[in-house]
Amino acid sequence: MRYEGTVYRPPSEANSLLIQATIGCPHNKCTFCKMYKRTKFRIRPVADIKEDLLTARDYYGDLVQTIFFPDGNTIVMKTDQLAEILNYARELFPFLKRMTVYGSAKILKLKKPEELRLLKEAGLTRIHSGMESGDDEVLSRILKGFTASEMIEEGLKVREAGIELSEYILIGIGGRERTREHALESARVLNAFTPDFVRLRTFIPYNGTPLADDIQQGRFQMLSPHEALKETRLLITHLEGPFELLSDHFSNFAWVNGRIPEDKSTILETLDQLLEIPEKEFRKADSHYL
Ligand code: SF4
Numbered sequence: 427m428r429y430e431g432t433v434y435r436p437p438s439e440a441n442s443l444l445i446q447a448t449i450g451c452p453h454n455k456c457t458f459c460k461m462y463k464r465t466k467f468r469i470r471p472v473a474d475i476k477e478d479l480l481t482a483r484d485y486y487g488d489l490v491q492t493i494f495f496p497d498g499n500t501i502v503m504k505t506d507q508l509a510e511i512l513n514y515a516r517e518l519f520p521f522l523k524r525m526t527v528y529g530s531a532k533i534l535k536l537k538k539p540e541e542l543r544l545l546k547e548a549g550l551t552r553i554h555s556g557m558e559s560g561d562d563e564v565l566s567r568i569l570k571g572f573t574a575s576e577m578i579e580e581g582l583k584v585r586e587a588g589i590e591l592s593e594y595i596l597i598g599i600g601g602r603e604r605t606r607e608h609a610l611e612s613a614r615v616l617n618a619f620t621p622d623f624v625r626l627r628t629f630i631p632y633n634g635t636p637l638a639d640d641i642q643q644g645r646f647q648m649l650s651p652h653e654a655l656k657e658t659r660l661l662i663t664h665l666e667g668p669f670e671l672l673s674d675h676f677s678n679f680a681w682v683n684g685r686i687p688e689d690k691s692t693i694l695e696t697l698d699q700l701l702e703i704p705e706k707e708f709r710k711a712d713s714h715y716l
Pocket of ligand 1: 451498530
């Protein structure tokens with residue numbers, strides 16, 4: 427297998443075989459993200475991807491059960507080419523249970539419903555999608571490239587194709603100014619298309635990104651730990667589901683996981699308990715990268 431640059435994958439793909447199908451991100455504009463800032467986007471030739479899959483089969487044997495195809499927005503590949511590598515992977519690994527890619531609503535808009543159904547038939551099980559917020563003002567400020575209504579439309583399209591959707595929400599990405607709208611609108615949008623998984627991350631600024639500059643210039647106020655917990659609480663209070671809620675990331679101040687709506691009251695109780703802990707006991711909100 428050949429890898430180029432830093433290879434990012436969701437924590438839930440920690441045990442998956444990683445085969446790069448794209449290099450970089452075709453959007454590459456989000457103001458908080460630095461993952462692929464220095465990388466010129468390209469799609470790898472199908473022959474190279476298949477060669478890497480074959481190398482992986484020779485190296486690990488045919489018992490691989492899950493594959494994730496980095497980098498950012500691999501769903502952008504031509505549908506027949508992505509289907510070709512998915513079908514080839516199924517031939518090589520007869521025990522495969524899951525194949526996944528990243529795909530944001532901006533890129534999903536390019537796919538027709540029948541193309542998504544074809545990818546599902548080829549073995550695409552799940553799409554990891556960074557929605558970050560359901561608030562149009564926040565989405566516009568962070569340059570996500572789609573609106574809340576487009577997110578709902580694309581989310582429903584993926585679900586109707588029978589592909590699982592894992593949606594990522596970024597606590598604190600609206601700053602102090604939009605915390606309430608960010609929480610309420612994100613809940614409304616998630617309830618409208620009910621992804622299979624809602625995964626929480628908390629915004630941490632990365633050096634060199636436009637949003638980190640805004641913080642340093644005083645144009646964006648980050649949430650304190652208690653404010654982030656309160657935003658999380660407001661979001662969860664308004665979630666109806668049904669979906670699985672996970673906070674499987676080091677950035678979060680709260681480790682809250684469960685089914686919505688079944689586990690909602692327990693999760694809210696946990697958040698109330700965390701809010702009784704003095705703020706100085708939590709990590710500093712911007713302690714990691716600034
Ligand atoms: S779409 Fe994802 S990978 Fe691309 S710039 Fe935005 S957050 Fe980063």
